[in-house]
Amino acid sequence: MSAWLLSLDTSTEAVSVALLRAAECYERFEIAPKRQAQFVLPMIDEVLAEAGIAKSKIGAIAVGRGPGAFTGVRLGISVAQGIALGLDVPVLPISSLAALAAEVMDVDPTLTVLATIDARMGEVYAGCYRFDAQHGVQLIGDECVGPAHSVPLARAERWGVIGTGWSAYPDYWTPRIGAPEFADGERYPRASRIAQLAVSRWQRGHGVAPEFALPAYLRDKVALTEVERGVGR
Secondary structure (H helix, E strand, O other): OOOEEEEEOOOEEEEEEEEEEEOOOEEEEEEEEOOOOHHHHHHHHHHHHHOOOOOOHHHEEEEOOOOOOOOHHHHHHHHHHHHHHOOOOOEEEOOHHHHHHHHHHHEEEEEEEEEEEEEEEEEEEEEEEEOOOEEEEEEEEEEEEEEOOOOOOOOOOOEEEEEEHHHHHHHHHHHOOOOOOOOOOOOOOOHHHHHHHHHHHHOOOEEHHHHOOOHHHHOOOOOOOHHHHHHHO
């Protein structure tokens, strides 16, 4: 892989950018609630400067497509589309939940992983994953959004759990999956992990034109009235 892969994620309170080529990876990561738009472009400039390359050396853009905060997901997709259009390169949209799950699989690839992000309003984004030696991180069923006590879960005996949805609602998860062998409720999706998941897709020619890089909001209705928000608490 001679060209560089630029990756970014703004789907949660965190914002991160990574630049990847083979074993070389440059990354910036910051917890910046409601300030992702202020950080993402300067971070891109920083990783390019650290690598000592021009934007013209970028061969593809990977982006966390969500699920996550509506504004953050939309921001990430928009930035990726804009850069990709300017450079005439493909976009590789990657699940932000899959990026979380991959963190656990580095620790123990035999675990079934519940990746979950606090969706506010009493709900979580969630997906269950397993590791396949041939295909890597594999989704079991569908990614979904809903109350932690009712989102569908895979059948498994050994669990790893990661993401803010775990720390937000631990009392709801434990009766359903027992005590996980790995648990971290402070992790956020990272651009470096999204880049790693995107590489094989890029090599197989699975990038899409910028206009076809679509977000995954999961919620059919992302804007609720104050009354509806009150009911959801």
